[in-house]
Amino acid sequence: MALLIEPSVDVAAQVTAEVISSYGARRERVQQMSLADLVAGAVTVNLSAVTSVVAGDMRRVEIITDDHHDLEQLASATWVLAGRGWDVTVLIPCNRVGDAHTSLRSAPCQLQPWWFDEHGVWFGAPETP
Numbered sequence: 001m002a003l004l005i006e007p008s009v010d011v012a013a014q015v016t017a018e019v020i021s022s023y024g025a026r027r028e029r030v031q032q033m034s035l036a037d038l039v040a041g042a043v044t045v046n047l048s049a050v051t052s053v054v055a056g057d058m059r060r061v062e063i064i065t066d067d068h069h070d071l072e073q074l075a076s077a078t079w080v081l082a083g084r085g086w087d088v089t090v091l092i093p094c095n096r097v098g099d100a101h102t103s104l105r106s107a108p109c110q111l112q113p114w115w116f117d118e119h120g121v122w123f124g125a126p127e128t129p
Contacts, residue, residue: 012051012066015091015114018121019053019062030055035063035077042080045073063090063109071096071103082108089126097127104129 016032023030035050038061050069053062061081063074071092078088088109092100097113104111106129113124 011093011116012064014116015066015121016051016053016064019064019091023053023055028055029057035074039077039080043076045070045076047073047077050074050077058087059085060087060089063088065090065092065096065100067093067096071100075104075107078104078107078109091123094124101127101129 020030020032031054033052033054034048035052036047038052038054039047051064053064054060055062063077065071065074071090074090078090081088089112090100090104090109091112091114094113094115097111100111109129110126111129112126115122115124
């Protein structure tokens with residue numbers, strides 16, 4: 001009997017790589033960081049599994065989410081970052097945009113949907129939650 005094994009695909013890592021590539025194409029310096037490291041000591045929820053891309057010169061943080069992240073937990077991080085003078089964008093899977101609008105309502109961030117097709121990762125227009 002043959003067993004087909006499909007490798008696990010880390011979609012957040014693919015989206016992160018595309019975001020970093022996009023900044024690189026514009027010659028912007030960025031750094032990939034755990035969101036927990038970025039807001040260390042300022043929030044009580046565990047954000048260690050959430051990746052962010054930080055463009056320090058632009059004071060911009062892009063938080064990359066997937067289907068498994070608890071969106072309500074991100075709200076406190078957006079408030080901390082905005083309070084420190086960062087512009088925050090939460091990159092959200094297209095199928096979770098409605099949930100993100102509910103979970104992050106009035107949070108100081110933009111939501112930007114992302115999705116995959118046979119050509120790669122695509123990003124929608126930023127929205128205000």
